[in-house]
Amino acid sequence: MRDPDQVRRAERARRPLPAGRRLGDAALRRGDWGAARDAFASALKIEESPEALEGLGLAAWWLDLADEVFASRERAYRLFVERDDRPGAARVAVWMAWDCCAFRGETAIANGWLQRARRLLEGLPACSERAWLEVREGAFALQEEGEPDRACDLSAQGIRVARRIGSKDLEMVGRAMQGLARVASGAVAAGMRDLDEVQAAMLAGEMTDRVAIGLSGCYMVAACERVRDYERALQWCARMKLFSARWGFRTLYAKCRTQYASLCLWRGMWSEAEKELAAATEVLAVCRPAMAAEGMARLAELRRRQGRLDEAERLFAAAEPHGLARLGQAALAFDRGDLDAASEQAERYLRGVAAAHRTDRVAGLDLLVRARAGAGDVDGARTALAELDAIAAFAGTASMRAAARLAAGRVALAAGDAPAAQRCCEDAIDLFRACGAPYELAGAHLELANAQAARGRGSAAVQEARRAIELLQPLRAELEVGRAEALIESLGRPRQEPPAARRDPAPGLTRREIEVLRLIAADLNSRLIATRLSLSEHTVHRHIANIFGKLGVSSRAAAVAQAARRQLLG
Secondary structure, eight states: OOOHHHHHHHHHHHSOOOHHHHHHHHHHHHTOHHHHHHHHHHHHHHOOOHHHHHHHHHHHHHTTOHHHHHHHHHHHHHHHHHHTOHHHHHHHHHHHHHHIIIIIOOHHHHHHHHHHHHHHTTTOOSOHHHHHHHHHHHHHHHHTTOOHHHHHHHHHHHHHHHHHHTOHHHHHHHHHHHHHHHHHHTOHHHHHHHHHHHHHHHHTTOOOOHHHHHHHHHHHHHHHHHTTOHHHHHHHHHHHHHHHHHHTOHHHHHHHHHHHHHHHHHHTOHHHHHHHHHHHHHHHHHHOGGGHHHHHHHHHHHHHHHTOHHHHHHHHHHHTTSHHHHHHHHHHHHHTTOHHHHHHHHHHHHHTSOTTOHHHHHHHHHHHHHHHHHTTOHHHHHHHHHHHHHHHHHHOOHHHHHHHHHHHHHHHHHTTOHHHHHHHHHHHHHHHHHHTOHHHHHHHHHHHHHHHHHTTOHHHHHHHHHHHHHHHGGGTOHHHHHHHHHHHHHTTOOOOOOTTOOOOOOSSOOHHHHHHHHHHHTTOOHHHHHHHHTOOHHHHHHHHHHHHHHHTOSSHHHHHHHHHHHTOOO
């Protein structure tokens, strides 16, 4: 006996379509979203049908007309329910879940729509609506709930349904989601194999659905970014930007620009990163405000690296509660010398990232190692390092191995094992150089300089610090340049500067205050400064307060930046 829903759908399929709907469907197929919108609006003036409303909602979605999207789809859903067309209602419900997340950031309501779609499809045979539901719920599980294993299971169910109904588009977007979920869980090789297969299918023309193509490309770029496979990601970002521009997919284009900017940041193309982030954030703030926080947080990270800490702080605050904003605030605390706050905020970030979400934990663990090692908490730093090492070994990418080796060097140096610290930092330098990451490479050179200094090898330490400066100056990473110069000065070697350089007079700083300032710039905490200068911590705190007052700043990072500008570190 045939399913009643299938019978009704077959009967409707045999009826001739109204002219307005025919024109609207044709316009959607060729990507003429404005014409599609006009055609469906005309059809609705003659007869209100859920199909015409659904078509109008899709055209409005492509045009980023949020109010029209919600009005059309909510009405279409009600009419499908009244008609007892469960697949149609479920299809719209899945779209509504996506809309609630992207336009409004309403994750609870989005989950309600997904569960409503699942209930509507209970007992029905395999259909495209079921495949879309599994894939979209998988994306929700990964991106909103941080559950990569569940996302992988849901995607696998979607793939099975897609194969059963013979939909290559749905099978491939399911494979792309599954690949991203596997990468997020740390199974990088398996995940990338899934994603590579999907990209091959796209290039071969096996996929025709533009939404499925766009999502699959986004999942590939997101996976590359998670494991810092930046060469691969740059190539796919360029391809996705062309696809998005061709079909007027502004949201996907803005998302790709945000991801591309992150890659530019890693490769030292900071001007390009700033241009892409400014444009992407502006678009998303208008058409998908719930998605704008990521771009804002990435722009804040660029400002932090540039040493513009106050501006970074404002941007991170505006991007809350996005995970990148929380991580950035922890990094800001570290830059300002507040190691306890940096540790606490890094731990808070990590509490919000499930242990199964391995690749998202790397940056938080790396920062936690730095903060704990800097504060002298060697055991705590080793605990964080153990997890970081395990993730890097599981993922296997050069960039993650580099981060783990540099973190190991910091822990070894904090534990007083300078030779081991030197070996770890040298390994990190080799790996970061192969990855093409100048800012991270400079950090590794600077840490190696500290290790060499701890071994009494002043000349070697100065050489490494100067290498760091050579990498940082083209980026205009003023704060890190100041730290490198301060390390050189603390070793008693004059820094190299142009003969015409002039020094601004110190604004009333005493000789001792300048010594303290140089050690702050060398990334020493108050306890270590006190030990180096044979002072009490209380005295060091008093000197720091005096320095802040004379320079007119409120943080260690700002003091170092001011000192670098005034050439007080030389």
